[in-house]
Amino acid sequence: MNVEIDRRPIWIIVISKGLRPLFFLGLGLLFLYLINLPTPEGLTIQGQRAISLFVVCMILWVTGMLPLAITSLFAIVTVPLLGILDRKETYALFGNEAVFFILGAFIIAGAVMHSGLSSRIALAIMNRFGSTQTGLLASIYLLAASLSFFMSEHAVAAMLFPIVLEIAKGLNLRPGKSSYGKALFLSLAWGCVIGGVATFLGGARVPLAVGMLKEATGVNIDFFEYMVVVFPTVLILLLIGYLGVTKFFPSEIEDMHLAKMLFDRKMKEIGKIAYMEYSVGIVMAITIFFWMFFGAWLGIANIAIVSVVGLFVLKLVRWKDIEEYVNWGIILMYGGAITLGTAMERSGAAAWIANTVISDWASSPYAIIAVFSLLTILLTEGMSNAAVIAILLPVGIGMAGKFNIEPKIITYAIAVPAGLAFCFPMSTPANAIAVSSGYVTTRDMAKAGAVMMLLAWIVFNLVARFYWPMVGIKV
Amino acid sequence: MLVSKGIFQMNCVLLILSTSRTSQNAIEYAVGLAKKEKAKLVVLYIIETELTNEVFDKFTDIGFIGDKPSSELAEAIMKEYRQRGYEEMGKVQIRAMEENVDFDAVTTQGDFVEKAIEVIERYKIDTAVAIKRKRSAFLKYFSKSVVDELVEQAPCKVEVFEE
Structure with a gap:
């Protein structure tokens, strides 16, 4: 038997072994303390319980002591147990339209990846524009961004990574030393990050925020409307990002023929486009068209699920393939976040926090947008962007009510910056x-x-400040 | 450890490289030392798995893609790390052959200190050469480098190159 000896100092071993139980014990005590405090004026008992649960979930999401999905499940079961909402209402929230939209969008993205269509598009574009060092860098960056308009940014990053790695190796760039190598991989990451906020499809955080908004206020943001509001930010950031990457990491190489050879070889390897790729591409294009122009009328979740059924009717995917390409656990996270957000809103907890705790600093609607977007962009560097939304949006919607701001505005001010994590590897995959x-x-x-x-x-x-009023978003 | 006529003679020199710790200066030094002492040069290449695991965990925890693409990605990263390891070992082997130094190579993955000590004990190493990454004063204050841990725990002399 292989016996592993822990060689660390004894005090480190004791702390590391005892930390987890102590953490959960402390968290439990904090929860009991909060729930047993005298109910403050203006807050209902349900509201107090919702805030207590919210604090516990927030700590768990920030520290990552439990998987995000498990924290969300904990929130779902605790809401009815504490009498914040009744059981029927709580579990019905999990069947929210946003959750089914996310499910459908993940399945369609899985089908696109499985068909190989996304890799083909990536290679074709790099082959066409990648013959110069600026062309290659721009094509990786814009490819990562534009593909993230249509499928999850994480899927795009995972798909493009092996290709970019082969390019870097093919060009004999030295890991950790080559400035062009740094630029290539940073372009990949930033392209995905910036592109990922452009539509509902880049990440599930936007549908999550929209779902929470709809549950709390009945106000909806549709697919096209979101794109119109957010696109200028994306375009400007793409430009700044590209200039930043090339400024921070100027290219040291001239000869690109090795990369060209690599693309030629890869294009030969993948051969001619297959029926499955065509068909999946057509289904995807039709789905996006419907999301954009008929989303408000037909419902984005309905369109997503009908497309998924279409994929199976046309035998373009098998269930086994889809199972492997979708992270099912994360869907629980979104269901739980919507439940907790709604519990905060309906119990009056969100409005109470907005009124009593953080209303003093809020001097104007722009100050609120500035503060919430700053808070979001800082928090998202250290934790899951969906968790940031789950924590800030209920409070933000409460603030919107107090200051007579359209709750949509606060949703944008949190949902968009939540995706813009640029600084650390832990920020986003x-x-x-x-x-x-x-x-x-x-x-x-x-x-x-x-x-x-x-x-x-x-x-x-x-x-x-300057563009939103032009498209009818009055701050 | 060999001792002849009261003069210390080295038996084995260990050069420890890893995914994020390589240095041409350290390679030259280790080869030179082994040649000078007429010792065998053992090169240990540790493939660091922490980052790959972190990426995989991140995808599992907050990522939007399933197990298959996550695993493929982790495999692609590991394959690349292994490839880099072979390339580094190849470089050292060429230098050792040029200097007529007896050479042995070990590739492994896992905990840096544990694996290094395992090889030190197995080969009865006299001097180990390790590479330490330059770190900010802030990081130095709050955390100990794995190379510092190795220096403390290794049953032999450890020479450290900071790069």
Whole structure:
């Protein structure tokens, strides 16, 4: 038998073994303390319980002591147990339209990945434009961004990573040393991050935020409307990001023929486009068309699920394939976040926090947007972007009610910056992938990312100030 | 450890490389030391799995894609790390052959300190050469480098290159 000896100092071993039970004991005591405090004036008993549960879930989401999905399940069962909402209402929230939209969008993205269509598009574009070092960098960056308009940014990053790695190796770029190597992987990560906020499809955080908004206020944001509001921010950030990458990491190479040879070989390897790729591409295109122009009328979740059924009717995928391409656990996270957000809203807890705890600093609607977007963009660097939305949006919607701001505005101010995580590998899988290549170091990413984060926040607020009124969003 | 006529003679020199710790200076030094001492050069390459695991965990916890693409991604990263390991070992082997130094190579993955000590004990190493990454004063204050841990725990002398 192989006996592993823990060679660490004894005090570290004791702390590391005892920390977890102590943490949960402390959390339990904190929960009991909060729930047994005298109910403050203006807050209902249900509201107090909702806030107590919210604090516990927030701590669990921030610390990551439990998987996000498990924290969400805990929230779902605790809401009816504490009498915040009744059981029927609570579990019905899990069947929210946003959850089914996310489910459908994940399945369609899984089918696209499985068919190989996304890899073919990526290679074809790189082959066409990648003959110069700026062309290659721009094509990776814009590819990552534009593919993230249509499928999850994480899927795009995972799909493009092996291709970019082969390019870097083909060009003999030295990991950790080559400036062009850093630029390639940072382009991949930032392209995915910026592109991921452009539509509902780049990440599930936007449907989550829209779902929470709808449950809390009955107000909806449709697919097309979101794109119109957010697109200028995305375009400006894409430009700034590209300039930033090329400025921070100028290219040191001239000869690109090795990359061209690689693309030629890869294109030969994948052969001619197959029936499955065509068909999945057509289903995807039709689905996006319907989401954009008929989403408000037909319902985006309905369109997504009908498309999924279509994929199976046309025998383009098998259930087994889809099972492997979708992270089912994360869907629980979204269901739980919507339940908790609604519990905060309906119990009056969100409005009470907005009125009593944080209303003093809020001098104007723009100040509220600025503060919420700043808070979001900072928090999202250290934790899951969906968790940031789950924590901030209920309070934000409460603030909107107090200051007579359209709750949509607060939703944008949280949902969009929640996706803009540039600084650390732990912020988002796209960053983690880039750092894992060994070409970009954590320090490179943190330095360039901090500048990008600040610029993203400024751009977002300027767009909110000057562009939103032009498209009917009155702040 | 060989001792002849009261003069210490080295038997084995260990050069420890890893995914994020390689250095041409350390390679040159280790080869030179082994040649000078007429010792065998053992090169240990540790494939670091922490980052790959972190990426995989991140996808499992907050990612939107399922097990298959996550596993494929983790495999692609590991394959790349292994490839880099072979390339580094190849470089050292060439230098050792040029200097006529007896050479042995070990590739492994897992905990840096544990694996290094395992090889030190197995080969009865006299001097180990390790590479330490330059770290900020902030990080130095709050956490100990694995190479520092190795220096403390290793049953032999450890020479450290900071790069």
